[in-house]
Structure formats: structure tokens, C-alpha cells
Amino acid sequence: MxxxxxxxxxxxxxxxxxxxxxxxxxxxxxxxxxxxxxxxxxxxxxxxxxxxxxxxxxxxxxxxxxxxxxxxxxxxxxxxxxxxxxVSGGWAEVMRVQLAVVRQSLDTFDLGLSILGDDRPGRRDRLQETRDFFAFALRDGEGMLDRWKEYRERSS
Missing domain, CATH: 1.10.10.10 (Winged helix-like DNA-binding domain superfamily/Winged helix DNA-binding domain)
Structure with a gap:
């Protein structure tokens, strides 16, 4: 260099x-x-x-x-x-994009759950756990971005 x-x-x-x-x-x-x-x-x-x-x-x-x-x-x-x-806020923007993918994934998991129905508990449980994790990650990630924005505003 x-x-x-x-x-x-x-x-x-x-x-x-x-x-x-x-x-x-x-x-x-x-x-x-x-x-x-x-x-x-x-x-x-x-x-x-x-x-x-x-x-x-x-x-x-x-x-x-x-x-x-x-x-x-x-x-x-x-x-x-x-x-x-x-760009200021670039990493937060990357996180927003990733969370949008997580949000889209929830629809796919919901489709999978509707296809499996209640008569396949083992497979349904595994898929439900994954869906729940993604829902948690989305909620927590969005909350983190909100807290980050507040933090930056207080620090400025």
C-alpha cells in the first residue's frame, strides 16, 4: 500500500x-x-x-x-x-437489510408450518423453533437499531 x-x-x-x-x-x-x-x-x-x-x-x-x-x-x-x-450509519443500514431478509423468511417458515399441519409434530416442532428464533431475532434486531439511534442522538 x-x-x-x-x-x-x-x-x-x-x-x-x-x-x-x-x-x-x-x-x-x-x-x-x-x-x-x-x-x-x-x-x-x-x-x-x-x-x-x-x-x-x-x-x-x-x-x-x-x-x-x-x-x-x-x-x-x-x-x-x-x-x-x-457513509455515516452504513453498518446500521446493512443490519436493516439483513433484518428485511429475516422478515421475509418468516413468511416462508409460516408457509412450511401450514404445509406440515398438526399431524407431523416432530418436523413441525423443529420448523416452529426455527421460525420462533427468526421472529425473536427480528424483534430484538429492530429494538437494537432503535436503541442505537437513540444512543447516537444522545451522543451527538
Whole structure:
């Protein structure tokens, strides 16, 4: 990485591993981590590619994915150059998207329960437990996002 000291490199690389564990790509984690700590806080695709030691194509693809997920945004410029920066609240937005999938899953579990009926208790119990877990996770996740919003408002 150009312009990055060893401790910053370690942070960026560790975030790449964390993003992999969360189901993303290593480049996704590294790119987001670098945008959190770089100065200035917005970087062009060319700068990001040089800073991270990856191809401009990889940076472009990854930046678009992070933009779609609400983690980064394109910065308006006077030129056609694409510049990116992190978005405040990006992780909360990722959680909202995940909770929407959990919400959709409940409908599928309910369908499964209606198909099984009451005459198949063993299978129904396993499915009901899974449905109950997802319902709990949804309720608790939404509550966590509400508490997070309140926390951020108090901290500002």
C-alpha cells in the first residue's frame, strides 16, 4: 500500500479478514477500512487501487457493491472521476437489510408450518423453533437499531 504506515496496513488487513467472516470479500473489508481512516476522507478509484495494491477494476466493482449496501457513497466532483467516502450509519443500514431478509423468511417458515399441519409434530416442532428464533431475532434486531439511534442522538 502506498501512503499507508504499517499499523494502518495491519488494521486494513484485519478488517478484510473480518469482512470475509461476515460473508463479504477481503477487498470489501480492506476498502471500507481504508476509507474510514484515509486522509483526505474521499479517494478516487485510481488512488484506492494504488493505496490497497489491487486492480482498479477490483476497486470499482467493490466500491459499487459497498455503495449498493449503503456503506460508501460516491462523492460529487467537477470531473468525471469517481471518488468514494464512507457513509455515516452504513453498518446500521446493512443490519436493516439483513433484518428485511429475516422478515421475509418468516413468511416462508409460516408457509412450511401450514404445509406440515398438526399431524407431523416432530418436523413441525423443529420448523416452529426455527421460525420462533427468526421472529425473536427480528424483534430484538429492530429494538437494537432503535436503541442505537437513540444512543447516537444522545451522543451527538
Amino acid at each position: 502506498a501512503r499507508v504506515d504499517p499499523s494502518e496496513t495491519e488494521f486494513v488487513d484485519r478488517m478484510g479478514l473480518i469482512m470475509e467472516r461476515l460473508g463479504g470479500t477481503r477487498t470489501m473489508g480492506r476498502l471500507h477500512a481504508w476509507l474510514m481512516i484515509c486522509d483526505p476522507p474521499d479517494r478516487s478509484l485510481t488512488e484506492l487501487a494504488a493505496d490497497l495494491g489491487v486492480s482498479k477494476t477490483a476497486v470499482s466493482t467493490t466500491a459499487r457493491q459497498l455503495e449498493l449496501s449503503g456503506m460508501v457513497e460516491r462523492v460529487p466532483t467537477a470531473t468525471r472521476e469517481h471518488r468514494y467516502r464512507t
